[in-house]
Amino acid sequence: MEQKYIRFDTLNSTYVLRVNEVGHLENLYYGPLLASEENLTQLFHKRDNMLGTSTGYDASVFDNAYSLDARFFEVGTAGKGDYRKPSIIFLSDNGYSQDYKFVSFNTRKVSEVTAEGFPLPHDASKYYEIEMYCAISNSTIYLDYLIFKESDVILRRVRFSGIGRLEKISSFNLDIVNNNYEVFATYGTWGNEAHPFTHKLMPGVFELQTNAGPSSNRHNPFFLVKEQDATLNSGIVYGFNLIYSGPFSATIERTFDNRLRIQHGINDDLFAKTLQEGESFVTPWGVLTTSTKGENGVSQNFHHFIQNHLVRSPFAKSARPILLNNWEGTYFDFNAKKLKYLIDDASQLGIELFVLDDGWFINRDDDRGGLSNYEVNKKKLPGGLKEIANYANKKGMKFGLWFEPEMISKDSKLYEEHPEYAVMIPDVSPSPGRNQYSLDLSNKDVQKYIIDNVSAVLESANIEYVKWDYNRNLSDFYPSSRVFESFFYDYTKGLYAILEVLMNKYPTILWEGCASGGNRFDLGILSYFDQIWVSDTSDAYERIRMHRTLAKAYPLSVMSGHVSAIPNHQLLRNIPLQTRFNNAFMSGGFGYELDLAKLTPLNKKFISEGNNIAKLFSEFVINGNYYEFKTNSQKEKYSYGVISEDKKHALVLVSNGSGSILPETLTLPALPLLEEAFYEVTTMEQITDIGSFGSLLKRVLPKFIKYDGPIINYLRKRKSTEELINIKVQENYVASGKLLRSGKLSLYPEWTGTGVGPTTRSGIDFNSVLYFISIKDK
């Protein structure tokens, strides 16, 4: 067969395939953009002898030394000498052996790409299709590529047809030479999502995977493969993800001769698909990106792709309303009166959307029942949802509502009428999760039930925001169709079928995904929902870790962060309001989740002023170019923020870890701003209640005043005098772009135990400072 090269270029990357003499599709290169006149033969694998126990491909063809084990392929197969992990495992009448050969390469119109029941990103630059055929198994695959040029992102999926049993099919297979690469990925669990870790690749197979049902809080489906000495801003980094919300498996195999085989796709554990004549199977889209500009380069590629091609407009790039969610403020314990008080307070503080969380329907005064039947609890809300929505609207606010549509409680009417709608094995005691069960979304009747059920509620009042929750993993994998092999896959596609209808029906609603927080934080969900509740842990400091880690692959615009009460309900940690505000504000879905009535007048004043600032800057948080910055501190200090495209403005969050008395000279992290310009750097007033100095106050206060005594407490509650007991510090600097680029701008020091001055920051543990940076007019 005549050799042929296939080359895809994005703005800054190149992907090269070769159809070799035998017709196999070799993956020659994926990395930084190559010269347009590049001699692609340079990329060939140069070995022309076989190693001892290698298996030759076929003695009768062009070259005895040709062994599949030594080459780089676009599809990994078993049975003809490639002993790495196959990317497709298919059992045909001839067994597991497979041998795909090139049939055709087609440049197709972008409008011709079919969704196949999966979310489909929009506005691709190019669509290419490669057809391959395997004579041994009599099966055909189409490799589909969508190129997103400006984002430097390539999507790949496989469409498969053949008669037999498909046991594994990765969305992509990438063979590259290992250049001291390591993996960056996440692990976690409920309330404790998105811990970052780095793994040095050793010979063998490294796997990130989950079987929980959703993409899960165990590992997010994104990961980076990076040069060990790549930094935040330099070095080659690859980024991978999957547009899928079900169980996935990502593997990286390091071979004996230091090559890597990277695969990502649906998890092949607990999966198979038996295909008959005329049937086919399609994988979700895998996402590939690469950058020479370090981790931030890859993050920016992912963010560009998500904001321009994945999240639905009009929400992708616009400011979201500041919200108040009643969950941590009231939990299930509310009635119309209480909600109206919350709305009153919220509207006075400039909050724009009131969200009624769990507990508004019958049998739902705790988390033990009620799911699947969304009939309003008239005891709590005698005027129904309409009354609350209208009340919020009258106060100039929007109204939003919580749902958990994929679930069923045993005490429900639906369970009585249709027990087969619940995922349970007949005559086997089911495994509960949060006292509830999953509906079988692979069943079309269930899909219709959910669509009708949700639609009826959405039409019963002026609901402009929905929080779609999902609070348990799958178990007892028994759909009523008894198609067991592909249940996870069918469930996930069932979810997409429902969401496709609802998104088209209600295009102006702002949708927020939630799965006990981040149990389904993935690109599949973000194809429908505009933002996701990151975690059930609302503690501001934990959120810094989560948001910073997730931001490697997802823009701040899709993360929701709320200011909650102290002590924090999950950690009992006390973080100052200022920091709780800063950290939540740096997320697209910014809001509050606490009983506003419990705030002191000064806190209310802060929130009201803070909301004005948030309104001015929220579009910038959403659309600015994201960077993580390196701090000069030896402590657990983290920094990230956004810089405008023209580099005239920046918003930089610097977060402290646990405090120590070790004084450090703090500097503002190096920021890539305009060298020739001057900037003003400023903060909001940082307020410290003198009560936080504890009994130290004895040294300065008259003897009869105790730091936690009645006088201070009285002052704390008085509007006018509350300010008396607070120390205010505001940082203001003017610095050149050169100085800001150097990372040497010296900042106000932290409290170290021997005195307070006008430049001392006294909030120590876990506090943060937000720096507003703007070019200075000449």
Ligand code: DGJ
């Ligand atoms: C879990 C969510 O993450 C919370 O924010 C809240 O909505 C509860 N579910 C309600 O049950």
